[in-house]
Amino acid sequence: MTRRCFVIGHPIAHSRSPLIHGTWLADHGLDGSYERIDVAPADLPAFITRLRAGEFVGGNVTVPHKQAAEALIDEVSEAARAIGAVNTLWREGGRLCGDNTDAAGFLGHLDATTPGWLDHVRTALVIGAGGAARAVVYALKSRGLDRIAVVNRNPARAAELVAAFGAPLQAMDWSARSALVGEADLIVNTTSLGMKGQPPLGLDLATLRPGTIVDDIVYVPLKTDLLVEAERRGAIAVDGLGMLLHQAVPGFARWFGVVPEVTPALRARLEVDIVGA
Numbered sequence: 023m024t025r026r027c028f029v030i031g032h033p034i035a036h037s038r039s040p041l042i043h044g045t046w047l048a049d050h051g052l053d054g055s056y057e058r059i060d061v062a063p064a065d066l067p068a069f070i071t072r073l074r075a076g077e078f079v080g081g082n083v084t085v086p087h088k089q090a091a092e093a094l095i096d097e098v099s100e101a102a103r104a105i106g107a108v109n110t111l112w113r114e115g116g117r118l119c120g121d122n123t124d125a126a127g128f129l130g131h132l133d134a135t136t137p138g139w140l141d142h143v144r145t146a147l148v149i150g151a152g153g154a155a156r157a158v159v160y161a162l163k164s165r166g167l168d169r170i171a172v173v174n175r176n177p178a179r180a181a182e183l184v185a186a187f188g189a190p191l192q193a194m195d196w197s198a199r200s201a202l203v204g205e206a207d208l209i210v211n212t213t214s215l216g217m218k219g220q221p222p223l224g225l226d227l228a229t230l231r232p233g234t235i236v237d238d239i240v241y242v243p244l245k246t247d248l249l250v251e252a253e254r255r256g257a258i259a260v261d262g263l264g265m266l267l268h269q270a271v272p273g274f275a276r277w278f279g280v281v282p283e284v285t286p287a288l289r290a291r292l293e294v295d296i297v298g299a
């Protein structure tokens with residue numbers, strides 16, 4: 023029987039997840055599907071009932087359902103609980119389980135593109151304090167850094183994030199962000215700044231040390247102004263597309279029982295889609 027999976031959100035037309043999972047399904051010759059389904063917030067409980075009844079084996083959850091879904095399932099992974107959102111659902115022995123794979127995706131991409139990065143990264147600067155920032159600090163904290171400085175335009179949100187995760191996180195002033203650049207071995211932009219249609223991040227990289235890793239989770243455009251400037255100054259640029267690809271791996275593995283690979287060919291397909299957007 024065809025194993026059906028989904029990505030639900032509202033709106034959902036622009037999700038690139040069907041392209042990722044569709045490619046893997048074809049590559050492995052599996053009898054499965056991955057459908058984009060628009061679910062309005064009021065319809066989420068009814069959709070979850072359909073999932074429980076066996077219509078689907080699982081799927082992804084995106085905006086605006088990532089928090090609401092957590093309350094409707096039976097098992098929430100430690101990562102999802104800490105991050106405060108689920109993005110991957112599956113059924114297991116009559117129970118409905120949820121995980122957040124963004125942290126694993128962030129680390130998976132960093133590990134794949136900059137092997138050994140942890141040998142020279144002790145201090146990180148995380149820009150932003152939203153949902154994506156929570157996944158990134160959860161990931162970084164799990165790798166045991168000495169210091170994770172968090173800056174956010176709205177300082178209350180940075181303080182709340184730091185209070186939730188504790189040491190080695192430190193909330194710093196938004197106005198100090200450029201001054202913190204020279205101290206950081208790893209800089210991560212988790213805000214939407216630099217995305218197509220948004221203002222640039224405008225981080226001053228004058229004190230950036232060559233060899234610093236600069237990771238932007240924005241992937242439209244593929245190379246943001248931040249990454250272009252970072253590379254010009256001898257930093258190692260890590261783009262956001264890899265995180266999107268790697269966060270999809272654990273879900274596919276659960277639904278279809280095959281651990282898929284993030285290959286250059288898959289990446290190239292996504293790049294064509296993004297450049298053409």
Ligand code: ATR
Nearest residue numbers: 150151152153154155174175176179212213214215
């Ligand atoms: P996500 O789940 O993608 O992280 P979010 O929770 O809405 O989305 O968080 C967006 C992040 O981008 C926040 O850190 C936000 O800063 P505020 O908390 O101050 O709003 C940041 N952001 C968005 N637009 C911004 C702007 N123009 N200047 C500075 N930060 C901005």
